[in-house]
Amino acid sequence: xxxxxxxxxxxxxxxxxxxxxxxxxxxxxxxxxxxxxxxxxxxxxxxxxxxxxxxxxxxxxxxxxxxxxxxxxxxxxxxxxxxxxxxxxxxxxxxxxxxxxxxxxxxxxxxxxxxxxxxxxxxxxxxxxxxxxxxxxx
Amino acid sequence: xxxxxxxxxxxxxxxxxxxxxxxxxxxxxxxxxxxxxxxxxxxxxxxxxxxxxxxxxxxxxxxxxxxxxxxxxxxxxxxxxxxxxxxxxxxxxxxxxxxxxxxxxxxxxxxxxxxxxxxxxxxxxxxxxxxxxxxxxx
DNA sequence: TTAATTGATACTATTTTAATATCATTTAAA
DNA sequence: TTTAAATGATATTAAAATAGTATCAATTAA
Numbered sequence: 001x002x003x004x005x006x007x008x009x010x011x012x013x014x015x016x017x018x019x020x021x022x023x024x025x026x027x028x029x030x031x032x033x034x035x036x037x038x039x040x041x042x043x044x045x046x047x048x049x050x051x052x053x054x055x056x057x058x059x060x061x062x063x064x065x066x067x068x069x070x071x072x073x074x075x076x077x078x079x080x081x082x083x084x085x086x087x088x089x090x091x092x093x094x095x096x097x098x099x100x101x102x103x104x105x106x107x108x109x110x111x112x113x114x115x116x117x118x119x120x121x122x123x124x125x126x127x128x129x130x131x132x133x134x135x136x137x138x
Numbered sequence: 139x140x141x142x143x144x145x146x147x148x149x150x151x152x153x154x155x156x157x158x159x160x161x162x163x164x165x166x167x168x169x170x171x172x173x174x175x176x177x178x179x180x181x182x183x184x185x186x187x188x189x190x191x192x193x194x195x196x197x198x199x200x201x202x203x204x205x206x207x208x209x210x211x212x213x214x215x216x217x218x219x220x221x222x223x224x225x226x227x228x229x230x231x232x233x234x235x236x237x238x239x240x241x242x243x244x245x246x247x248x249x250x251x252x253x254x255x256x257x258x259x260x261x262x263x264x265x266x267x268x269x270x271x272x273x274x275x276x
Numbered sequence: 277t278t279a280a281t282t283g284a285t286a287c288t289a290t291t292t293t294a295a296t297a298t299c300a301t302t303t304a305a306a
Numbered sequence: 307t308t309t310a311a312a313t314g315a316t317a318t319t320a321a322a323a324t325a326g327t328a329t330c331a332a333t334t335a336a
Contacts, residue, residue, distance in 0.1 A: 006294065031312070045295055051314065064303025067312040118263045125256045144325065169281070183326050189283065202334025205281040 007087035011049050012134070013039050015083065019075040019135035029068040049087075056086050075135065081126035091123050145225035149187050150272070151177045153221065157213040157273035167206040187225075194224050213273065219264035229261050 004012075014035045021030060032050060036043045050069050054061035058078065059069045071078075085091060142150075152173045159168060170188060174181045188207050192199040196216065197207045209216075223229060 033312085042295055044297075047313075048295095048315095054313090061313060062303090063301070063313045065309090065311045066304060067302080069313090118260055121259055122256055143323095171281085180326055182328075185282075186284095186326095192282085199282060200334090201282045201332070203278090203280045204335060205333080207282090 004084060005088055007049060008084055010039075010041050010046055011053060011083055011087060012080075012131075013041065014046060014050065015053075015075065015078065015131045016135045018069070018071065019131050022071065022075065029062060029066070029070045031068040034068075052086060058082070058086070075131040078131040079127045080129040080131075080134075081123055083131075084126065091119065091126070142222060143226055145187060146222055148177075148179050148184055149191060149221055149225060150218075150269075151179065152184060152188065153191075153213065153216065153269045154273045156207070156209065157269050160209065160213065167200060167204070167208045169206040172206075190224060196220070196224070213269040216269040217265045218267040218269075218272075219261055221269075222264065229257065229264070 017035055017038055018030050022028075032043060032047050035041065035050075036046060050059060051061070053059045054069060054072075058071075058073050060072045061067070061069050073082075081091060155173055155176055156168050160166075170181060170185050173179065173188075174184060188197060189199070191197040192207060192210075196209075196211050198210045199205070199207050211220075219229060
């Protein structure tokens with residue numbers, strides 16, 4: 001069962017890398033090229049990922065020579081749930097379980113209610129894990 | 139975010155249909171054709187799904203004229219978690235999160251531990267939802 | 277013997293995901 | 307002013323996963 005796509009995976013790697021360099025205080029703005037070298041990710045694909053993070057106001061982007069990306073949301077405030085939702089949409093297990101014919105009567109379905117509880121738990125937990133934590137835990 | 143595949147979806151529909159006819163006491167053995175008519179599912183595809191359920195000892199299958207499928211595991215003992223695992227493998231969020239480079243040091247990773255807890259909760263909850271329940275809740 | 281069923285396997289089509297190619301725009305520095 | 311190095315945007319291609327079809331063999335009750 002696949003829970004995160006490669007988009008999300010690469011975004012996490014890039015952000016964790018950025019967070020680590022931030023901790024060391026050596027860098028503010030990181031280029032795509034730097035991340036590609038460090039993490040061995042496909043360049044143009046990664047650029048689109050970083051662009052999307054900038055678009056979502058998670059990163060700031062700077063164009064031109066000496067340009068690159070920096071955190072807009074500090075890594076300590078940036079959760080796993082947030083990054084997943086950027087690339088895979090809002091986490092909503094009730095929407096993928098039992099939709100359509102399987103569960104036409106949404107409001108009356110007891111199963112849906114149960115899954116809602118599961119979902120809330122998952123989101124709460126994923127919300128509590130930050131990029132900063134991830135960058136320190138290894 | 140897709141949590142169940144079409145395999146699982148169709149399997150659930152078929153099993154729920156079978157469970158409903160079982161309740162009414164009219165039928166024991168159900169044919170693929172019957173399910174296809176009632177649920178509008180692609181026939182050959184569904185056959186493979188039912189075959190797999192038989193192979194996994196969830197259904198019994200009977201060949202020849204008047205053949206078909208019946209429950210081997212009673213629907214009250216058949217959980218959502220079980221059906222999902224047949225078509226999508228064991229539910230293991232820790233295995234899809236943070237694998238490979240992202241989390242090379244499995245044992246030391248605090249995040250993995252957190253996700254393990256999430257995972258256990260999800261499985262426990264999905265294990266408590268049965269086909270019988272699903273066939274009654276709508 | 278036949279019709280209706282499942283068993284098994286090979287194949288095709290569709291959709292999603294991943295990755296590349298390319299050109300425009302921006303900007304600091306030579 | 308020019309140039310190099312960066313992001314912005316978009317079109318295209320490639321690969322993988324998912325979904326579905328086709329077909330024939332084996333079984334079995336009528």
